[in-house]
Amino acid sequence: xxxxxxxxxxxxxxxxxxxxxxxxxxxxxxxxxxxxxxxxxxxxxxxxxxxxxxxxxxxxxxxxxxxxxxxxxxxxxxxxxxxxxxxxxxxxxxxxxxxxxxxxxxxxxxxxxxxxxxxxxxxxxx
Numbered sequence: 001x002x003x004x005x006x007x008x009x010x011x012x013x014x015x016x017x018x019x020x021x022x023x024x025x026x027x028x029x030x031x032x033x034x035x036x037x038x039x040x041x042x043x044x045x046x047x048x049x050x051x052x053x054x055x056x057x058x059x060x061x062x063x064x065x066x067x068x069x070x071x072x073x074x075x076x077x078x079x080x081x082x083x084x085x086x087x088x089x090x091x092x093x094x095x096x097x098x099x100x101x102x103x104x105x106x107x108x109x110x111x112x113x114x115x116x117x118x119x120x121x122x123x124x125x126x
Contacts, residue, residue, distance in 0.1 A: 006037070063088065067121060068090050070095065070110065071094050093117050094113070
C-alpha cells in the first residue's frame with residue numbers, strides 16, 4: 001500500500017503521495033485513499049489523513065512484534081512505567097515533554113525522534 005500510493009517509506013513518512021497511480025473506476029476504497037493522500041485544499045487536515053490503519057479480529061501480542069517504542073521522557077522517570085516498558089525488550093526512545101507545552105506543540109519533537117529511529121533501523125534512507 002505504501003509503495004503504491006507513495007513509492008517508498010521516505011515519501012510516505014514525508015507525506016509526499018504519488019499522483020500518478022492508476023486506480024480502476026470500481027475500486028472505491030483505493031480512490032478514497034488517493035483523495036486523502038493527495039488532498040491539497042484548506043489546512044484543516046493533518047498527517048492522520050495518510051496514516052494506514054489495520055484492524056485485526058484477534059489480539060496481537062506486543063512481545064516479538066514490536067520494533068520499538070517512543071514515549072515522553074516523563075514516562076521513563078516513573079519507575080513502574082519504565083519497568084513495564086523495558087520488559088517489552090525493544091528499543092526505547094524518548095522525547096522531552098515540557099510541562100508547559102501543549103500536546104500539539106510536542107508533535108515536532110516526537111516526529112524528529114521517530115524519523116531518526118526509522119533511519120537507525122534502515123526503514124528510511126537519508
